[in-house]
Amino acid sequence: MAPRVLVSDKLSETAVQIFRDRGVEVDYLPDLGKDKDALLAAIPNYDGLAIRSATKVTPKIIAAATKLKVIGRAGIGVDNVDIPAATQRGIVVMNTPFGNAITTAEHAISMMMALARQIPEANASTHAGKWEKNRFMGVELFNKTLGVIGCGNIGSIVADRALGLKMKVIAFDPFLSPERAIEIGVEKVELDEIFRRSDFITLHTPLTEKTRNIIDAAALAKCKKGVRIINCARGGLVVEDALYDALKSGHVAGAALDVFEVEPATSHKLFELDNVVATPHLGASTGEAQENVALQVAEQMADYLISGAVSNALNMPSISADEAPRLRPFIAVAEKLGSFAGQLTEEPVTGIVIEYAGDVGEMNTRALTSAALSGVLQPMLGTVNMVSAPVVARERGIKVDEVKQTQRGAYETYIRLTVRTAHLERSVAGTVFSDGKARVIQIKGIDMEAEFGPHMLYVTNEDKPGFIGALGTILGNAGVNIATFNLGRRAQGGEAICLVSIDEAPPAEVLQAVARLPQVKQAKPLAF
Template sequence: MPKVLISDSMDPKAAEIFRANGVDVDEKPGLSKDELKAIIGEYDGLAIRSATKVTPDVLEAATNLKVIGRAGIGVDNVDIPAASAKGVVVMNTPFGNSITTAEHAIALMFALARELPAADASTQAGKWEKNRFMGVELTSKTLGLIGAGNIGSIVAERALGLRMKVVAYDPFLTPDRAVDLGIEKVSLDELLARADFITLHTPLTDQTRNILSRENLAKTKRGVRIINCARGGLIDEEALKDALESGQIAGAALDVFSEEPAKQSPLFGTPGFVATPHLGASTTEAQVNVAIQVAEQMSEYLTRGGVTNALNMPSLSAEEAPKLRPYMELAEKLGSLVGQLEGRRVTGIAIEVEGAAATLNQKPITGAVLAGLMRTYSDTVNMVNAPFLAKERGLDVREVRHDREGDYHTLVRVTVTTNDGERSVAGTLFGNSAPRLIDMFGIKVEAELEGEMIYLVNEDSPGFIGRLGTELGEAGVNIGTFNLGRRAAGEEAVALVSVDSHVEQDVVETLASLPGVKRVAPLHF
């Protein structure tokens, strides 16, 4: 039974869902880093919120960990490259608190427009400063979205309902999607110049850090109001304070800060500034939603192989997994074959699919090929860390999908590039389930890739098979299956011999000395 640790406070429904799906679960919120490191090795999964920090040394102690599930959107507290290198899937729940966060952004926009926090404080202090608080309407104003993804698009929908005009800066926003949303895609400079309100809905990356820098704040329309419910670090807080004091910015509302918890900030006390303590996801509905979602996703992965909302590997639904499993087995064996034979000489790899394979999600097939190939470099490789290792070693990876129908109803071909040129292997599925090699470096050969095998390249000549069998017999190596192929009579031939025991180096050397033998290599699958 898979075992999961919930290390942050989470709605009780999460534990209920884990148990209902056959997953053992421990709830231990509030662990120190050392306490987490001491026990994490017992668990297959780790369910967290924002308090638990998953650092490289925590991952080093997580000897059995397969998946980390973040109940929420941001994963700043997880070292994703380190998790990928360890082969651990990292998931989040990007939709569980989307509406809640979008609504909070709209609420802060109203708060800025009508100066609600200051008006409330003034009135409760016994003052009646009706003329002091002169707000602005949202109707007919231009809202600038920096980021038009899931949450940004919900904010846009709400803003359009308020009869605002919406412009958006998002490099990933397609023109068709902008039309569907009813918004206008613009450059960042144009957004800054036109927007009456700006709200940010983008992750914190090297490209977005301080996207509202001092320079960009100076480009804004004078009197603009800015809202950030996304991530701290998107705005230069010192520069924002100066812009508020100069009147360039009429108001700013932040739910997130560059350092949290924000017990102090240069913005605190600045006129026109509104602050909330990271409340974007803080509604009863959102807390329940993200807890349910993370438990369902992790359970599906640990029990059925489904991958949803993963940040470091392709998504794979539980319905897709059974269909793809034989293709992934075939792909991994083809990758392993070329990896064992070409090894560290590989500089690039192309994965081609055709027939029935071309109708499927190709990403898991590619991941399986890379997992097989990268075992040349590491014995702890899997589909999660294989692409990471391939990138780390500078391998050029290409995917090709063919609509054509070939001699086989389905086909996967793996072509590796070395300094000596390209070499290719291909396989299919017999009965839609049994992986079978059908082409090896341009020679037709049908073979199952299983267990211990011997690969030989030789000159096709009478008596060779007999001599080979004799040498293996004298070495005490029993043959299971014998698979042969050749380019033409008397030319280069290939033998793939399945044997019942590990092939020692002295046996390899004996076979290599046989007349006509060009290459011998032991294989293991």
């Protein structure tokens, strides 16, 4: 029986025809995604769901989707899909991460130009029959400094276009290597230097816990007077109230915004200001981009439904159907080891070494490496998936090495991941036990054994009496319940590591209290 796909948002006719040409039955109902009750009633009949941004794939929809095997998002953002719920049901979630990069970059450049020359306001004035030539005094882009926050795929295209306009481009991106910066012609700087030096600042980073509110009141206060802000990335990167105040005071000369914290933004106090250019999330809205992502998602979904091939999946790597059962637990280990290292790494990553010892070295290590890279990069970049992670790492000049070797030590097979920055090297190793669960077996060369929990507390400390009691007291007094408690040390009285699985994310004040303990060198929350 042929697989059946529902297209619940507007997709091009060519994309719909691709499904039919590949032997997939397709129902094109572009308004169905706006009606959650109708979608809920229809979804049990389909093997695939192709969407854009209007369809909200909630846990309720996923629970009703008893046949669903794949969700394909034509575009990069998957905020409208509950990926954990889909993963739990074994539904592959795909996106098209590179199909609209040029369009979005061009929109950012257009917004910068419109802001510099006050084009929207001047256009409205001229349409109203006025001729206010002296009112609209703009600024040149030539020789100005553009600060790019996030210099990945889209950010590097924006930088290239800005260099063509003879601007000076400086960039902040924790994953941008000095060599890659030289290659694309930008100066790599720290975030504070972006604020201090830039005449224009443009954002091209995903929304993660590390990037949320990256431009707040404190950041704006560091900016030079007269700075102009462009955000065509994600709402929530800029604190809108702080931006409003800075615009009102004149410290910020203008802002161009394509995205907002709450969308659709049909009313907003920023709209009251003449020096704000606003568009309704048009970054990817060109005919070429819409066609590219629609065709790409149709090809990917058809490939998966017909042959089992997986591309651009956010919740699983590219693997064949026959190797999946054996590989899947080691994919979980690789991704969690990468996430462990990524969450603890604050500096730009320059290199990653993944060591496969024993039988795991005979498996599909390309998929395992993709999973590990995805884990390392996701804490900072958010939308990276197991397929795009190698591309993202290469774009940022991160050197990735695989090492395969025979069995070493007490474990028959294991994976060790080492992350290198300019100033440090951190390694973590793990394996799969007979119960099929992933375990940490070594951190920074210190042997220990621990399961990964949804919420964990990682502490490095001096091996001195009283530490365990003090830590337990802090957690107990805060009502934080301990699920598991694991310890390891390099030598008696030397460096030690404590890995605690807890029932909920630790509050900031608890972390601060732990960090103040005299034996503690570092205390960090981890989430898996």
